[in-house]
Amino acid sequence: MRPTLSIHTLGCPKNQVDSERLQRLFTAEGFNITDLPDHSDVMLINTCGFIEAAKQESIDEILQLASLKTNSKRLLVFGCLSQRYKDELIKEIPEIDAIFGVAEEPAIVEYCKGVESHNIQPLIGQLRPPPYAYLKIAEGCNRGCRFCAIPSIRGRFRSAEFGRIIEEAKTHLKEGKKELIVVAQDVLSYGMDTGQTLITLIETLAALDGDFWIRLMYLYPTSISEPLIECIKGHDKVLNYLDIPIQHSEEGILRAMGRAGSRGLLLDLFDKIRSKLPDVCLGTTLMAGFPGESASDFKALLSFVEAVKFDRLGVFSYSDEEGTPAFNMTKKVTRKTALKRLDELMTLQAAISYEKNRALIGRQFRGLIDDSSGGTRLARLYSHAPEVDGCVVVENCPGNLNAEDFITIEITDAQEYDLRGKILS
Numbered sequence: 001m002r003p004t005l006s007i008h009t010l011g012c013p014k015n016q017v018d019s020e021r022l023q024r025l026f027t028a029e030g031f032n033i034t035d036l037p038d039h040s041d042v043m044l045i046n047t048c049g050f051i052e053a054a055k056q057e058s059i060d061e062i063l064q065l066a067s068l069k070t071n072s073k074r075l076l077v078f079g080c081l082s083q084r085y086k087d088e089l090i091k092e093i094p095e096i097d098a099i100f101g102v103a104e105e106p107a108i109v110e111y112c113k114g115v116e117s118h119n120i121q122p123l124i125g126q127l128r129p130p131p132y133a134y135l136k137i138a139e140g141c142n143r144g145c146r147f148c149a150i151p152s153i154r155g156r157f158r159s160a161e162f163g164r165i166i167e168e169a170k171t172h173l174k175e176g177k178k179e180l181i182v183v184a185q186d187v188l189s190y191g192m193d194t195g196q197t198l199i200t201l202i203e204t205l206a207a208l209d210g211d212f213w214i215r216l217m218y219l220y221p222t223s224i225s226e227p228l229i230e231c232i233k234g235h236d237k238v239l240n241y242l243d244i245p246i247q248h249s250e251e252g253i254l255r256a257m258g259r260a261g262s263r264g265l266l267l268d269l270f271d272k273i274r275s276k277l278p279d280v281c282l283g284t285t286l287m288a289g290f291p292g293e294s295a296s297d298f299k300a301l302l303s304f305v306e307a308v309k310f311d312r313l314g315v316f317s318y319s320d321e322e323g324t325p326a327f328n329m330t331k332k333v334t335r336k337t338a339l340k341r342l343d344e345l346m347t348l349q350a351a352i353s354y355e356k357n358r359a360l361i362g363r364q365f366r367g368l369i370d371d372s373s374g375g376t377r378l379a380r381l382y383s384h385a386p387e388v389d390g391c392v393v394v395e396n397c398p399g400n401l402n403a404e405d406f407i408t409i410e411i412t413d414a415q416e417y418d419l420r421g422k423i424l425s
Ligand code: SF4
Pocket: 141, 142, 143, 144, 145, 148, 149, 150, 151, 185, 186, 220
C-alpha cells in the first residue's frame, strides 16, 4: 500500500499549479492524499523564496510541520525556497528528511514510493474546492528585473506546450471550474520560443464549451499590444480585468530596476486601455524603496497613483535578495523609509478604492459564488481576482445556491475593499 501524503502550498498561484500537477502524479500512482498533515505519512511543503517576508513564512511553516513529526512521519520540502537555500535548510532544520528544488516532481514521486505506509486513513477536510483553477502557460522569465530572484530560481522562459494547456483547461472545466486564471511569471511572452501566440491561445480557450470566465494575470506593461486589447474586448469570456505590475512610474527608477517604460508611456497605455475597455478593472503592483529612490521619485510615484486611480493596487517594500544585481547596489533606502512609503501608498489607495467602490452602489453585475460555507455567500465579480482582491458579501441568497453558481447581484453597500450586494437572480 502506498503511503498517505499531505501537500501544503505557499506562495503564488504558479506554485499552486505545481502542487496540483504533483498531486495528479501522486493520484495516478495510487497514493492517498489528505489535506491534514497530522494524518499523513509524508508531509510535503511547497515553499516560496521570492522576498524576505515569503521566505520567513516558508520557514515558519516548515517548523510548524516539523513540530508534528513522529518517528514514522517524513517531512519533505520542495519549491523555490529549497531551490535557493538547499544546503542551509538541511543544516538548520534537521527534521527535514528530503529536500527538492523546482521541477523535480518525478524525483519527489520516486522518493515517496520508498516511504513505508502506516495505513493511515486519508481524512479529507470539509473545504469545498474553489470554483476557479490556475492555468500555468509558461515557466521562468527572461526580463531580468534587477531586484528579482525568480529567473535564478525558475530559469529562462519556456512556454508550456499549447495542446497540454488546452487539455488541462478542458479537465478543469469538466470538473466544474467556472474560472480559468492564466498565469506565468511572464504571460505576455507566451509563444516567443514556440511560434505560438498568446492571442491564439486565448481564442482557443474562449472557444471551449461552457459558461466560464478567463482571467489574465501578470502582464508586463510594455508588451501589451493593441491586438491583445482587441482580443479581450472581442471575447465575453475573457474578463475586463488587467493585472499589470509596473513596480514604479519614474524612468530613472525603472531603468535602475532593469525595466522598460516611462511615466508618459504608462499613462498613455492606461488611457488607451480605458478608452477601449471602459469598464476595465486595472490593477498593478508597486515597489517602495528600491535603491536610489529619492524623496522626489517617491512623490512623483504618489502623484502617478493619484492620477491613474488604479482599481487594484498592491505594494511590496524592496527587500535585498542575495544573487540579484540590486543586492550590490549602493544608495539603499532604509527599511524604515521603505515601509513608511509602502504605508503612504496603501493609505492613498485605500481612499481611491473606497471612492471607486462607493460608485458601484446601485449597479448590477454578474458574480460567481466562491464560498457558500456558513450562512453567508461570498461572490466575486469580474473585478475580483481570487486570493488577492476583495469580494461581495451576498445577502438574501437562497439555500440552494452553491459555489460555482453564477448569479446577478445589485451592489447595496461598499467599503474600501469589500462590497455588499443582494441577489437579483
Ligand atoms: S518580469 Fe521581472 S519581476 Fe517579474 S518574474 Fe520576470 S524578472 Fe521577476
